[in-house]
Amino acid sequence: MFDASQLVDPMRLCRLGETVEGECVPADLSALQDALHDLDGFIRYRVEGGHSTAHKPLLSVRITGHVQLTCQRCLEGFRFDLDLQTHLELVPDENALPALEEEQAGWDVIVCPERLAVADLIQEEILLALPVAPRHATGDCGVSEPREAGTPDHPFAVLRQLT
Numbered sequence: 001m002f003d004a005s006q007l008v009d010p011m012r013l014c015r016l017g018e019t020v021e022g023e024c025v026p027a028d029l030s031a032l033q034d035a036l037h038d039l040d041g042f043i044r045y046r047v048e049g050g051h052s053t054a055h056k057p058l059l060s061v062r063i064t065g066h067v068q069l070t071c072q073r074c075l076e077g078f079r080f081d082l083d084l085q086t087h088l089e090l091v092p093d094e095n096a097l098p099a100l101e102e103e104q105a106g107w108d109v110i111v112c113p114e115r116l117a118v119a120d121l122i123q124e125e126i127l128l129a130l131p132v133a134p135r136h137a138t139g140d141c142g143v144s145e146p147r148e149a150g151t152p153d154h155p156f157a158v159l160r161q162l163t
């Protein structure tokens with residue numbers, strides 16, 4: 001299996017239409033760890049070289065798996081599922097970067113490094129995909145939402161009013 005710490009030549013991947021894929025754990029991705037609750041988790045990645053419809057070199061990155069994030073409400077860890085797909089168009093230098101307004105979701109244009117550590121690419125894409133304020137799904141959190149004014153304290157209070 002491909003080791004994510006290995007360096008690849010992104011332009012070569014695109015030219016040859018090669019794919020690298022493998023699995024790693026959060027402990028392998030040092031830059032990601034500050035954003036995580038603990039090192040529990042699992043990451044599967046696939047980086048496919050090719051070309052866009054405009055014949056530009058393009059890396060298609062797919063990442064699935066799960067990591068543990070810290071809920072900002074109760075500070076407990078919870079499982080966050082990763083399922084992201086992004087396309088990175090490679091340009092030779094900064095002059096070829098598009099103006100900001102041309103950017104679109106799921107599509108980035110980056111200056112292509114000669115050598116790229118796949119692990120760096122993966123952790124950067126994961127960091128971009130993480131929520132700014134991670135929270136348990138409603139109902140899963142140990143800390144309840146602050147009540148809005150006028151909400152009955154007890155669900156049966158409403159029933160009592162009806163009778």
Ligand SMILES: [Zn+2]
Pocket residue numbers: 071072073074075076135136140141142143
């Ligand atoms: Zn919570």
